[in-house]
Amino acid sequence: xxxxxxxxxxxxxxxxxxxxxxxxxxxxxxxxxxxxxxxxxxxxxxxxxxxxxxxxxxxxxxxxxxxxxxxxxxxxxxxxxxxxxxxxxxxxxxxxxxxxxxxxxxxxxxxxxxxxxxxxxxxxxxxxxxxxxxxxxxx
Amino acid sequence: xxxxxxxxxxxxxxxxxxxxxxxxxxxxxxxxxxxxxxxxxxxxxxxxxxxxxxxxxxxxxxxxxxxxxxxxxxxxxxxxxxxxxxxxxxxxxxxxxxxxxxxxxxxxxxxxxxxxxxxxxxxxxxxxxxxxxxxxxxx
Amino acid sequence: xxxxxxxxxxxxxxxxxxxxxxxxxxxxxxxxxxxxxxxxxxxxxxxxxxxxxxxxxxxxxxxxxxxxxxxxxxxxxxxxxxxxxxxxxxxxxxxxxxxxxxxxxxxxxxxxxxxxxxxxxxxxxxxxxxxxxxxxxxx
Amino acid sequence: xxxxxxxxxxxxxxxxxxxxxxxxxxxxxxxxxxxxxxxxxxxxxxxxxxxxxxxxxxxxxxxxxxxxxxxxxxxxxxxxxxxxxxxxxxxxxxxxxxxxxxxxxxxxxxxxxxxxxxxxxxxxxxxxxxxxxxxxxxx
Amino acid sequence: xxxxxxxxxxxxxxxxxxxxxxxxxxxxxxxxxxxxxxxxxxxxxxxxxxxxxxxxxxxxxxxxxxxxxxxxxxxxxxxxxxxxxxxxxxxxxxxxxxxxxxxxxxxxxxxxxxxxxxxxxxxxxxxxxxxxxxxxxxx
Amino acid sequence: xxxxxxxxxxxxxxxxxxxxxxxxxxxxxxxxxxxxxxxxxxxxxxxxxxxxxxxxxxxxxxxxxxxxxxxxxxxxxxxxxxxxxxxxxxxxxxxxxxxxxxxxxxxxxxxxxxxxxxxxxxxxxxxxxxxxxxxxxxx
Numbered sequence: 138x139x140x141x142x143x144x145x146x147x148x149x150x151x152x153x154x155x156x157x158x159x160x161x162x163x164x165x166x167x168x169x170x171x172x173x174x175x176x177x178x179x180x181x182x183x184x185x186x187x188x189x190x191x192x193x194x195x196x197x198x199x200x201x202x203x204x205x206x207x208x209x210x211x212x213x214x215x216x217x218x219x220x221x222x223x224x225x226x227x228x229x230x231x232x233x234x235x236x237x238x239x240x241x242x243x244x245x246x247x248x249x250x251x252x253x254x255x256x257x258x259x260x261x262x263x264x265x266x267x268x269x270x271x272x273x274x275x276x
Numbered sequence: 277x278x279x280x281x282x283x284x285x286x287x288x289x290x291x292x293x294x295x296x297x298x299x300x301x302x303x304x305x306x307x308x309x310x311x312x313x314x315x316x317x318x319x320x321x322x323x324x325x326x327x328x329x330x331x332x333x334x335x336x337x338x339x340x341x342x343x344x345x346x347x348x349x350x351x352x353x354x355x356x357x358x359x360x361x362x363x364x365x366x367x368x369x370x371x372x373x374x375x376x377x378x379x380x381x382x383x384x385x386x387x388x389x390x391x392x393x394x395x396x397x398x399x400x401x402x403x404x405x406x407x408x409x410x411x412x413x414x415x
Numbered sequence: 416x417x418x419x420x421x422x423x424x425x426x427x428x429x430x431x432x433x434x435x436x437x438x439x440x441x442x443x444x445x446x447x448x449x450x451x452x453x454x455x456x457x458x459x460x461x462x463x464x465x466x467x468x469x470x471x472x473x474x475x476x477x478x479x480x481x482x483x484x485x486x487x488x489x490x491x492x493x494x495x496x497x498x499x500x501x502x503x504x505x506x507x508x509x510x511x512x513x514x515x516x517x518x519x520x521x522x523x524x525x526x527x528x529x530x531x532x533x534x535x536x537x538x539x540x541x542x543x544x545x546x547x548x549x550x551x552x553x554x
Numbered sequence: 555x556x557x558x559x560x561x562x563x564x565x566x567x568x569x570x571x572x573x574x575x576x577x578x579x580x581x582x583x584x585x586x587x588x589x590x591x592x593x594x595x596x597x598x599x600x601x602x603x604x605x606x607x608x609x610x611x612x613x614x615x616x617x618x619x620x621x622x623x624x625x626x627x628x629x630x631x632x633x634x635x636x637x638x639x640x641x642x643x644x645x646x647x648x649x650x651x652x653x654x655x656x657x658x659x660x661x662x663x664x665x666x667x668x669x670x671x672x673x674x675x676x677x678x679x680x681x682x683x684x685x686x687x688x689x690x691x692x693x
Numbered sequence: 694x695x696x697x698x699x700x701x702x703x704x705x706x707x708x709x710x711x712x713x714x715x716x717x718x719x720x721x722x723x724x725x726x727x728x729x730x731x732x733x734x735x736x737x738x739x740x741x742x743x744x745x746x747x748x749x750x751x752x753x754x755x756x757x758x759x760x761x762x763x764x765x766x767x768x769x770x771x772x773x774x775x776x777x778x779x780x781x782x783x784x785x786x787x788x789x790x791x792x793x794x795x796x797x798x799x800x801x802x803x804x805x806x807x808x809x810x811x812x813x814x815x816x817x818x819x820x821x822x823x824x825x826x827x828x829x830x831x832x
Numbered sequence: 833x834x835x836x837x838x839x840x841x842x843x844x845x846x847x848x849x850x851x852x853x854x855x856x857x858x859x860x861x862x863x864x865x866x867x868x869x870x871x872x873x874x875x876x877x878x879x880x881x882x883x884x885x886x887x888x889x890x891x892x893x894x895x896x897x898x899x900x901x902x903x904x905x906x907x908x909x910x911x912x913x914x915x916x917x918x919x920x921x922x923x924x925x926x927x928x929x930x931x932x933x934x935x936x937x938x939x940x941x942x943x944x945x946x947x948x949x950x951x952x953x954x955x956x957x958x959x960x961x962x963x964x965x966x967x968x969x970x971x
Contacts, residue, residue, distance in 0.1 A: 138373045139411065143409075147684070149592050154887055156887040157888075171634065174591065175565055175593050175632075175634065175635070178594055192296060194291075194368065194371035196373050218590035231889075232889035234891050238884070272833055272891075279967055282965075288427035310500075313427050314495065315425060315428075316425055316456055317454075333847075333849065333926075334929055335967075355449050357451030361451055421687075435749075470573040472571065472651055507750065509750075510751055512745055546699065550696055555828055557826060557827070558828075559825060601829075609710055611708075613790050701963075705871035727911050727913075729917055732845075732871005733872075734963075
């Protein structure tokens, strides 16, 4: 049995690649290249697997999961400008693909300490950028 | 091609583990340990695979699927108190993880008789407990 | 400009009218008359109007609204059995119609103290019982 | 018969009132006062009434409505920073209440020219800021 | 207290006005004028008001409401081609505006017999044609 | 990282198998066998994988994807009668299973030309027929 738990955060960003010319950036990202940025209400689904604890009937300690997501994702990203306030995006375009990869790295890095010895595994993260576009990463 | 078909049922439950002390139950389940119970509107998604019937263009006989789910899940669980009215939860905490496992066992046990010889396979069940938490079981 | 803010709570209840016979209760409420109860994930939408505060650009102080709803609704109802744990339903059937009326009375009674002098008005409450049925009360 | 048609746009903003001190801004708007801004995916529902055209069976010319909303709302706001790129918010806090009021003013100002003589009336606008908060304006 | 109850039905239609030329029909309805028709999954929300029955705590007898909607709407429209199988649309374009008006007439005509003497009133119907367009009729 | 992008189209169809008798068709498809057809608002989710482009931070060129889906799916199916206007369904029942298979074939056939050399892969398509039934095809 896996659990998928949903979180939400709102951030702003600007899509602009330092590796491309102004003209290429404008053509590639369109309105998303607007210099003053825009924002989204991201939905983050975190899927967790592992053995079912017989005494509690749970696959994961929800308090531990919420604490981890708060520390690694909501705290640093919620109501932030990704380009200017999140160091990982100093030289990396904050597309939702890169956002998913960054969240995956953060959760994998902190997972062992949070769920030490419990067998709980991070299996998948999924981010809805808008109703039309979502991104998934199997871990 | 797989089909995923959605069903809904409303039940009440209380999360309380006989293997734990009162204090541990209170700490672990919080408000869900409230002695008088509470309830949820569960969403059940059943995913079925198998060869496409060339004459009918269908992967599964929907009437047979609905009959099976009615007999095995909706009939026994709909508008029921899981702890007191479903024997499987007499000594097992009715977390949604355990509810998913119980539904999986029921469907697997009755599958062969319902879809005898058709090659239709049960692939996955998924239960939404609330908008925030869902649970999946690959079969 | 009005604001509508959404809250959620999960409760269990049993529909059984002390004014009716067992047979009439069974016929009228069907499965909802099941003696052990069942539950729902209620969605509560609270609509508030009033003059726009020129300095803040807001129609209502959200912290004050959340505090009021927590005290009057979420605290008493969340994860509770309405029949047995909410005194207002000791002799009143906890249909969602009566639940809406009770929430309306609680909010109206506590409104003046919470929004004293600000001109903020409670205009409407709406409760979704399930995806199919919702109930509204203009105030 | 009224028609309600849905539009979407994504913008960023910062809530900060020039009429208040830094400390008051921080207390009042919390994370929304963050200097680098954040963003939302706004949903705009526009409700239009009027006599039913007997020949066409329609209450409004959808092409004319879409053109008006594109010119007055989506063009100026989509993928923009409201504080820095929309003149109306130069000295006004871009709360969703003020955003609704600004959209109402724009649509009312341009309505007569767009629907000249057809009897089509603007009745209501509603903006969803997030899943939890929506704002409505009767016109 | 009002109740809003949701129903669904799928129908096909073609938008073509006998009062207009072929060219005008093509310009006005676009792809909806396609001669072979297309279809929608309509959502119908019926809002009902009236005095709360003290014994039952309900605003309307749901069985009576479902029977009425089945007879007047779902039976005649579900899985039907509106232009060819519903007499009301023999000479009337089956826009969702006209569909709402027809449903309103049917329900008003049959209401008194269904809810004879109970004080239950039909207040509003709302039809979602797609996620973007909905139509409402106050009664 | 995979991207899932959502598209919508409305079509009508009639479920009737030339391989079955009238009586068998009526029993098997029920109302869906109605001779004048009915329709649905299909939701199509297309899942695409591949290496992340380092310069752009994107997994797929969205403009190329939208162009492909427009040419292969929305253009031929949007506001069409599947039985009469889509050649693939001349002798094949347009169940959503067969519709998914046909869309899969079209996208696979045109994929190489659209994403020539980029490493972008089509991984999955999923079609929602209604809120209750969805169909998926792994590619």
